[in-house]
Amino acid sequence: MEDKNVLQTLLGRKRKTFLPFAVPHITQAEIDEVVDTLHSGWLTTGAKTKRFESEFARFVNAPYAVAVNSATAAMHLALDALGVGEHDEVIVPVYTFTATAEVVVYCRARPVFVDVDPVTCNLDPAQLEQHITPRTRAIIVVHIAGLPAEMDEILTIAQAHALPVIEDAAHAFPATYRGQMVGSISDMTAFSFYATKTLSTGEGGMLTTANSDYAQRASMMALHGISRDAWKRYKSEGSWYYEVLQAGYKYNMTDIAASLGLHQLARSQWLLQRRRAIAQRYTEAFSQWPELETPPNPAHVEHAWHLYILRLQLERLAITRDAFIQALTEARIGASVHFIPLHLHPFYRDSYHLAPHDFPVAFQTYQRAISLPLYPGMTDEDVDDVIFAIEQIVTTYKK
Ligand SMILES: Cc1ncc(COP(=O)(O)O)c(C=O)c1O
Incomplete structure (x- = not known):
């Protein structure tokens, strides 16, 4: 490899400040609502959390929504509602964050990993059936980057085996699959x-479902397993008396968090439009380069564009993914990697005796994936800077 200095190439147009990988978009409306909550004397789960639940449920067309403190909590509550326990198996795509599988371990069940589709990086329906055994109790589907997985195929297989489906929609708000909102498609959906x-x-997080038993169980277990409307016990309309029905969890959302959520939800279409516009600009620029593979955006879905995962065609480049990210850092552009597949992490590798090539698509995708900055507060100049830096690195290192 020729020793070329990307830094030199980029120096002519180096950013004055570092462009962070992700920044939340907070307006005065969110700030005012949080301040109102702080003045109200009621900080934890209360009327604002309940309002956020009902507005979120309406938005995604789900009969029930349970607000919690993370998507991890939502997925754990979903497995609990299904009664998943010891000796059970739950199918999980291997290309995801640890939360998707750790909740299975919380239930003392076993995550059974499935490789992903090479184009979408979502659970490959063609590989699903061969992993179903008499012990399988549920299938968890992840919508990587905000791109909905192939739900029709997955639900057909699940229904044939009478298996419930949980969607890990940590990345997929707001998103649609064949015109249906993610959150209203399968048995239960978890948002982050x-x-x-x-x-x-x-x-924060939300669990949505059309099943009232699941919703009731999840609300109860999210707050210590105590009788319904436990959060009202310090209010005038509540009562000091409560009963513990199960050994539950402490997963409830606070009204401080819900204050943010109410306004983020109201602005969610604008936030999506801005993300989509940035993703479109990236794709227009990068699809000119055979050294780069842009993320898919099929017509039958509405992508939430949580992440923009660019894949390097490493055989056409004299630079590794890690060095590519280093060059971006030198150009003062934040980047990340989604995901280190779960079978490469010591816990999953050693607990379930997994080797890197057991899941070849996830392994190869991981080695060439770079997540670029993508958030509504990015200016057009920020987007230009990212495109310029990527094109300079590719020009410098293309074979
Ligand atoms: C695919 C996926 N699932 C679940 C989670 C967990 O979300 P939370 O932090 O809200 O628990 C994440 C977090 O980044 C994620 O990327």
Whole structure:
């Protein structure tokens, strides 16, 4: 490899400040609502959380929504509602964040990993059936980057085996699949409102479902397993008396977080439009380069564009993915990698005796994936800078 200095190439147009990888988009409306909550004397789960639940449910066309403190909590509650326990298996795509599989471990069940589709990076329906055994209790589907997975195929297989489906929609708000809102498609859907997500409450999550039993169980288990409307016990209309019905969890959302959520939800179409416009600009620029593979955006879905995962055609480049990210850092552009497939992490590798090539698509995708900055607050100049830096690096290192 020729020793070329990307930094030199980029120096002519180096950013004055570092462009962070992700920044939440907070307006005065969110700030005012949080301040109102702080003045109200009621900080934890209360009327604002309940309002956020009902507005979110309406938005995604789900009969029930349970607000919690993370998508991880939402997925754990979903598995609990299904009664998943020891000796059970739950199918999980291997190309995801640890939360998707760790909740299975919380239930003392076993995550059974499935490789992903090479184009979408979502669970490959063609590989699903061969992983179903008599112990399988549920299938978790992840919508990577905000691109909905092939739900028709997945639901057909699930229904043939009478298996419930949980969607990990941590990346997929708002998104649609064949005209249906994600959140209203399968048995239960978990959303994340973590700081980098498309709707952010700092930390937060939501479980949506059309099943009233699941919703009731999840609300109860999210607050210590105590009898319904436990959150009202300090209010005038509530009562000091409560009963613990199960050993539950402490997963409830605070009204401070819900204050953010209410306004993020109201602005969610604008936030999506801005993300979509940035993604379109990236794709227009990068699809000119055979050294780069742009993310798919099929017509039958509405992509939430939480992440823009660019894939390097490494055989056409004299630079590794890690060095590429280093060059971006030198150009003062933040980048990340989504995801380190779960079978490469020591816990999953050693617990389930997994080797890198057990999931070849996930392994190869990981080695060439770079997530670029993508958030509504980016200016057109920020987007130009990212495109310029990527094109300079590719020009410098293309074979
Ligand atoms: C695919 C996926 N699932 C679940 C989560 C967990 O979300 P939370 O932090 O809200 O628990 C994340 C977080 O980044 C994620 O990327």
